[in-house]
Amino acid sequence: MLVRLKNFVKHQLSAQIKIRTKHKIYYRQWERRAQESIEAIRESIKGTNYAKEQALQWLVSEKITNHSFSLLDVGCGPGLMRAVLERHPLFATNVRYTGVDQSEAAINFAKSEFAGKGVFQRLDIEYDELPTNPFDVIMINGVIEHTGGYKKLIDKCLKLKPKIFILSTFAVTHRVSANRLRWNPSGDCFMNIYPFADIYKHLRENIDGAIFISTFGPGKYNPEDYWFPHRGGCLFYCRLYTENRLMVTDQKNPPSLD
Numbered sequence: 001m002l003v004r005l006k007n008f009v010k011h012q013l014s015a016q017i018k019i020r021t022k023h024k025i026y027y028r029q030w031e032r033r034a035q036e037s038i039e040a041i042r043e044s045i046k047g048t049n050y051a052k053e054q055a056l057q058w059l060v061s062e063k064i065t066n067h068s069f070s071l072l073d074v075g076c077g078p079g080l081m082r083a084v085l086e087r088h089p090l091f092a093t094n095v096r097y098t099g100v101d102q103s104e105a106a107i108n109f110a111k112s113e114f115a116g117k118g119v120f121q122r123l124d125i126e127y128d129e130l131p132t133n134p135f136d137v138i139m140i141n142g143v144i145e146h147t148g149g150y151k152k153l154i155d156k157c158l159k160l161k162p163k164i165f166i167l168s169t170f171a172v173t174h175r176v177s178a179n180r181l182r183w184n185p186s187g188d189c190f191m192n193i194y195p196f197a198d199i200y201k202h203l204r205e206n207i208d209g210a211i212f213i214s215t216f217g218p219g220k221y222n223p224e225d226y227w228f229p230h231r232g233g234c235l236f237y238c239r240l241y242t243e244n245r246l247m248v249t250d251q252k253n254p255p256s257l258d
């Protein structure tokens with residue numbers, strides 16, 4: 001508890017003084033890339049990562065995804081997940097996709113790149129209301145670690161009563177890297193301050209269904225697919241349409257419902 005408090009204060013302080021480092025801190029990441037060239041953003045939607053792939057693998061086993069289903073991507077950036085879905089043989093056509101993000105550059109890019117293939121809306125996921133249409137699946141990938149608090153955001157998503165809620169979050173072990181990863185509109189750094197176990201506890205307290213967890217870290221993924229080689233992550237896959245409260249750690253396939 002004391003160590004967590006110390007880490008939290010340390011990160012808050014370093015965020016306030018914007019870290020004295022020779023490295024420039026970029027917090028308007030998509031705006032900066034858009035300024036470089038639109039190709040810099042297009043390049044970023046070509047990639048994928050472990051959390052996205054594993055989440056899709058689990059989604060394949062859900063009955064709801066046999067037919068057209070709706071999906072809300074919270075903190076969608078320029079549509080990285082939209083692009084991954086488009087390349088997927090099962091999900092290329094049957095997803096009714098909505099993406100929300102605070103970045104004007106990212107949302108503008110997504111609107112033109114995926115015209116007719118989804119709804120993209122610019123909003124602040126911490127302070128604004130999320131779209132209220134019913135969503136079968138809500139996902140939030142690599143975003144909570146850039147926000148001032150994850151509990152309110154998770155509660156906001158769960159209030160929309162999705163059948164599946166997917167959340168992945170990352171930590172990096174290199175302090176300078178952590179401090180440069182500022183994606184939120186305020187430019188503050190929240191990387192590495194939300195322990196995976198605390199996030200699980202909050203999910204467990206608020207979800208009656210099954211929660212599947214897959215952790216991943218150095219060595220288990222292609223280091224080229226992300227910027228920093230030293231990182232770890234956790235994927236929480238929550239199935240809310242069953243009373244089964246099973247929790248499985250590091251399970252590659254969720255048990256079937258039968």
Ligand SMILES: C[S@@+](CC[C@H](N)C(=O)[O-])C[C@H]1O[C@@H](n2cnc3c(N)ncnc32)[C@H](O)[C@@H]1O
Nearest residue numbers: 075077080101102103124125126141142183184
């Ligand atoms: C590391 S990127 C992840 C993008 C995407 N979800 C993915 O899976 O690749 C973090 C995203 O969160 C967005 N973000 C951070 N804070 C936000 C906020 N308060 N409101 C809306 N979007 C936010 C950023 O603009 C950025 O697109």
